[in-house]
Amino acid sequence: MASIDECCILIPVSTLEDFPKHAGDEDARSLLAAWTVLWHPELVAASQQTPTWYRADSPPEFDHGPRVIIVPTLSVPELPSDFEANCRSNEAIQWITGADRREMLDALGLSTSTRTLRSAERTVQAEDFFALGYAMLQIQVMTRRLRYTSNLDEIHFQNKLVTAAEAFVADDADRCVAAMHDCFDALAEERDHYFSSDPHLVDLTLISKSTLPSFFQHLSTEVDAGPSDVAESAADSSNVLATPRNVLIDAPMAAAVAASPKEDRDRLVDLLRGDRWGWAGGGLGGDVSLDAMTYSDTENAITQAYEQTATQIGLRPPVYARFSGTTPTDMTKVIASLGVDGMISVDFENGSGFGDEAKVVRNSGGVEIHALTAKPIDASGESAFLALGPRLGEAIDSGEIATGLLVHWPGYESDSYRDVRRVASWSLVLGRFWTLGEYFRSGEQPYHHDPSGAATSGADNALVSQVTGGDSNAISSMVQQAQKSIAKQNQANLQAMIALASGKPSSGSNQSSSPNQSGDSVSPCEQAMLASIGLKLSSHAGNVCLINPTPCPVRHTVAINGTPIKEDHIYAATGSGKQSMVTVDVPAFGFSVARNDAGGGSRGRSIGQRLRDVVSGTGKLCAVDGMLQNAFIEVAIDPQTGGVKGGYSGQSRGNRFSMRLVGVEGTSKKKSSENETQMICDQMKTIVAKAERGVIRTTGYLANANGAKIGAFELDYQVTRGNRMLDVQGKIDVLGKLEGNPWNQYIAARCAVANEAVSYRMILRDKMHRTSSRRIVAPLGVLMDESDRQTLVASAGLAYHRRVGDRFLDTLLQVQGETQRQFTLHYGFDLPSPVLAARSVASEPLQATVESVSSDGSRGWLIHAAPNTVLVANLDCMLDRDGKFMAVVRLIQTRSQTCNTTVRFCRNVTAAVRLNQRGSLDADGLADYLQEHRESPRVEFSEDRIKLTLAGHEVVDVLVQFDA
Template sequence: MSYQELMILLPCHSLEDFPTYHEGDDAQSLLASWTSLWHPELINAAGKVPTWRRVDDPPSEVVSRLIVVPSVSSSQLPTGFAQRVKQEGGVIIRKTLVRSEIIETALAGLASRVEGPVDQELVADFLALGYCYLQIELLTRQMRYSSNLDEAYFQSTVVAAAQALCRGENDVAKEKLTACFSVLAEERDHYYPVDAFIVDLVMTTAVTLGKELADEVAQPAPKNVLLSGQLVDEIAARFPATLEALKTAIERKTLAILGGEYDESRLPLLSLETATAQLIRGRATYEQHLGSRPKVFARWRYGLTPLLPGILQQSGYTAAVHQLFDEGKLPETTQLKIQWEGLDGRAIDSIARTSLDASKPQTFLSLAVKLGESMDADHVATLALAHWPSASSVWMNDLRRIASYTAALGKFITLDDYFASTTKPSQMERLDADRYRSPYLKQAIIRRHSDPISTSVKYWKTYYQTLAATSASTIAALVAGTPPAASNSALLPGAITEEKLAEQMPQAEEQLKLAGDAFAKAIGAQVGAGNSAVVLNPLAFVRRVGVVTDNVKAEPAIERPVYAASSHLGGMQSVVDPPAYGFVYVTPSKSSVAAKKQLLLVEDNTLRNEFFEAVINPTTGALAALYEYSSRGNRLSQQLAFRMPGAKQKTGDVYRDPDETATYSVMAADSITTTSATSTLGEIVVTGRLMDLEGKNLCGYTQTFRCVRGSRVLQVEVELDPQEEPKSDPWNSYFCSRFAWSDPAADVYTTLHETRQLSKASRIESPHYVDFVGVKSSTTILTGGLAFHRRHQDNMLDTILISRGETARRFKFGVGIDLAHPLHEAISLISPPIIRPCAAPKGNLWGWLLHVDCRNVLVTSLSPLVENGKVTGLRARLLETSGSGVKVKLSAFRDLKSGSKIDLQGNVLSDLATEQGKLSIDLGDYEWQEIVARF
């Protein structure tokens, strides 16, 4: 048979209502049916290009017709039509999903085939031409234009190209094909005469680094491969061929590596120091194995935060990919290409819309719709297509072939070239922290990670131990004037990671012990036996702490910075205020005058000091009420509970909020014991059970409440003995500490990278504190590293203690009343001061060695500046934590003569002014800046 006509039956009345909305097999069948008819042998046999008809109005003449019916049209095909086609000598192909099968069946119906081999690359180009023609026609209508295509010329040129190919005249066929693509490009230029771009994003994991990735990057079309430093290390170790393919493609400039960090950890739950250390380690890995580093930052796992732009800009990145590949939620943006402005005001160019899935046929069926929307709305018309190595759809290959002829449907480009060659967005987009939602807790349960809750607690404890150790060592080096002894095992704060906590925790403890000894030695303390103790504060803020010193037998003088003291069990309970980077000696007073008698901090089931009164419920053992003396009414209540989700909703039921159907256990106290009742420290220990509403025992508990004179924080320690395991949904089934506060209109503030952020979310991640701020007062939950909290109603919060997979059973948190600087109290709860027994001092009883005069500025790292083997100053990173820019002055025990701001690559940004031996530094909102100061 020689076909007289090639036809597809479509479920539409015109191309205006072409069904671009289909997905899955229907989309696959529709595209396969359309493009298969553009096979050159079929066009050569028919002498004309394919056409289409409405499926509800099929042709009456079917003799020698090739008719393809995609699956979306089958249900509308008139009954008996298929039989009539076969009886009258036509060929009908129905419901086939695979293009090659349609082509095979269609070619089998030809009476004679082309003699000799046909260039299969050019055959594939014809099929791509058919796809390009369809999308250009659809795009024309999407952009609200009527077709301006010279159909007669286009069709005759297509036929001529097919005939040339079937005669073996490949060069002529190529030339004619080029002309066809050029005509389609002119049609697109008629309504959009500027470039559109296609960004091919190749995602990777540890199982896709071999031949699949090597084959992918060997293709000539420009592409972008997302690789962490850790995956590059693995490629170098296991897949040398892939490594060479990557390096070759980079040299050809057909490949851009996207990445940045060495390991993609739970970045929003970590410090800025850890984030930067990961970037530095990643940069070294890229340069070692690939000879270059990424210019565009990206990560596969969820982990973008609004503090990243400033870090990336200082680290030398030119752009970022602000979109999701993992679960979670990112804020939507007005444009695809944006200037992503961080909270500190620094901005970086970004591509900020979720990529289309290049493995799904619906992506390519609706390509014209997506491209038209981008042409209408975006600053630069762009489509981003993401897929795994060698796992893209066949239509992606068609798109690459089209791009080798014309940019009518977009020009493939690396993101390095994209950001360098396209115009910069005129406006910045500032994306609030509250609009980011992570999937970390849910993922940890699904992937059976151990300790999803306490990992964050351990991380921050180890991090602050390391920060205290490095700061103490730096103080000692500054005083001695010689660098600290080098140690291969020394940890820096940024080196602490969640993945290596098991080995890092004992290292950090030992490092802190040695650094504390060095600090004490630097101030002249005679550590060892003696009747005194020195309290060392290696952090950047003054703090009030309660300390117990067994070797101090007599009370110290109650004068600044010793706030209170009392004897207890043969030792001394003291409340002291060690200054920032300073020390306080607790030493027996030389005066024989008796200290003024003060009231005890415990009475019955109540703890009280100068700032608050905490009432323990004798029946439940919960914190029944927390009062503050200058205002009436209960400020906050707390209880332990096991949350149990309600019955699963049935299909068709009216939706009900999980908070409405969930049930909570009740507390029952078995004993309430006062374990300390002095004028300095009050402590009450409660033991009891959590029971369900029917009286079944769910968990044993011990809850310790501790109150220190002069402190605005009620400390709470909890130990649980669960008898029931939470269910698999960690946000609906857990053991928790429940809080209820009095002001439902209070604003809720949380922390992100140690900065203060307003939150209206119901699922909160905040490892330092959750602060409820009303018009005249504030109440703060100091979380002690517990990062996951669920808010329900307007004034209730669950801090999750145990979810499925959690092995920790002991927890510590605090409740603060009207805290001026909650972050300082939060850090103090996690990181206690260093205490050393010593002989009575011969000099000052207290002092400081470094000082930062703004309380909203945190020193996140401190190290000695070593030049020519001598300590000539210091390096520090300062973070403005509250969103209020300041001019901060840094002073030291020696005058500072000069200083400068530097970026995270060590480049000098500007010099700093000095006045009377102090360094003056301007910090903007949330700015994190490294400085160098010289004596």
């Protein structure tokens, strides 16, 4: 190539400090290509100098000497008028524009240059000079943007650059490689002058079922033909730095890999066993919502997905990750128990889950794990590479662990991404590439803690994705999933109660027998429970046994024949004809029997007994003149709107609660006290007015601001005797159209409290967490805390709530695509244990008629935990090889405060230890664990109780051995 006076680029800035860091992908591609193309070795050798730059808005007047001027698309609007025409008219000037590097090389006549030099240690191509130019740009921009003075010896750098270019043109590989090393070393010294620590670079390939074939094809090319670029040939020479890649394989993708051809699977496993490929995965698919599950079900789902991945791939993932969906912080203990080196908390599909810092410590329940929370960099585009160097430098400057997480699909790689990989093969000037396992094991260790909360990041956006994606029943499907999770746990608890009472662990034969709550028939599971506590079934309805397999004590009303015997667990009783309606207190994990004073016969109630009910006041009605009432609450129903006009409870005087239906259309900026819609009642009538229950029904419609009807409603408000809850069962027929973002277009139940200084706590995975979010995803409900009183919105699976103003909470009932018209809500006032109460509304006690029983045997419990903030979530009973009866008890502190906990059993305890990791230990393994840790002082036990301390939100498994 003939000599050139100068190679330059015109960029739209006044100084390098202003180099664009935000630009569209097309503009960024053109700008970075224009900068790096000038570093082609033939151009450098011809010009005998480092390429330079000028301002696009005030370029110099060029003389008639030969030169190359490259103008990226961003600079064209900045050029002075007639400047381009003058340059193009100058035959000595090559005026180059283009959309990308390939187009610019074509214009320069250099695109056909495929020269490759091979020295003893590595190969060199023109792309290595492009990478050097990119590194030069990033270091210079970083230095100026962070207000440092450049210490680069530009004369030395230029001499080495020209030497490398001349050697390349002359096919002198050894001299070229040596000079290139000198250039990269000069840039590294420049960066080390300010930052001695090296940034971390993680190359992560995402795969899906559609991209899996191309991924395997890439692996085949790499294994059969060798690495396609020198950046991956770390094993060939100690002078070539390693640039390993990583791949994400979650549980759904593991199944797809397992179904692939054997040769592809074997090739992948061989690479993962080496040091050129790392991996992360084992997470659940995006169709699983962790927010809809109990803690134990969430743990099981995470563990099963991880083990499934390990089995299908043949290796255990060293790092836990999901492609779609995040893993909340309260599952840290579960993730750590998998034996992984760390985790990635980013939701790649929905673009959420990342934080302000790249690598943090997650701590929950006294267990720590390191998490990668860096914002992903799209390696298939160019925009993020405009300011990669400054971004990493700023992270180091602020004391963070600088990490560039480069994410792309197979085969989708930008030129700048390849430049970064080539730079990293020469020098650590822009950072070092890591496998994910080594990144957590050997990389810089974090000391900042993860500030994210328990809610999965982007859970509210998941609803948007479902609705706008055309999925139906986004709301009701969450209800079904949440209720199914609780019902499954209640069934397991019933089996555990049978085992604990009988001393014989269940064989599993009754696992499929669903508990019966109707009272019409008794399932085999209930029969086994009755037998274990010494009760026998009867055909007479004179004695009714209520069995409560939940961790929350309940107060339930049941009908028995005749007159009940007044006992401590009988809250109240009234008669109706020959029957009595008895309100019974049933302990958690226990039973209560409402007994007939006739010994179980069907003798009716006398007229005198009925009169005494009225005289004594026990017949006070729960529904009177539009008011629902009991000993704890009074609720006034508004005949004009059909909503709740006022709620009165507790020692504080005045109205504390109201509720109505609203329809929200668009992002209204009205004050929260103004109606988005009008709720208009056509009819209000009392359906049930009895001493044990009152029900008022309202029917009407919702009208928007224009008066058009958008929905018709029917609401049943119920208050039962001795209960602090208002139950609402409703039906909504949508008359208008709900379209678009479900958080802006919905019909909801809006409740309000009196005090604007209210804090919100969501109930998620059996724990209560403070939240300041406007969009709350909590299937069990939300607690509205007013310091002197508390109102619980127990939503029984209705998971999506939206704060409006300071004291209003909307529970979404209808959005686009929802076909379920019926719903149930529960509003509780000053409940002693909100989490347990929120769980209890999803089920009722099991009931069966039994034969006569003595007073001593009419009530009992099998497990009792104190204080009431502690939840007994699971009980797994077993016999060891010596026939000793043991159980693993899971305790959850539902609040964030530390507490001293006491758990009592129906059997005496002979040993108890904390179980750090249950894992796959069988009964014999647990027995060995008990012997090894018997002297552990962390659990005290005596007689029928154990005592231990639980930290806030801690989940503890205790291994207990019982007296035979």
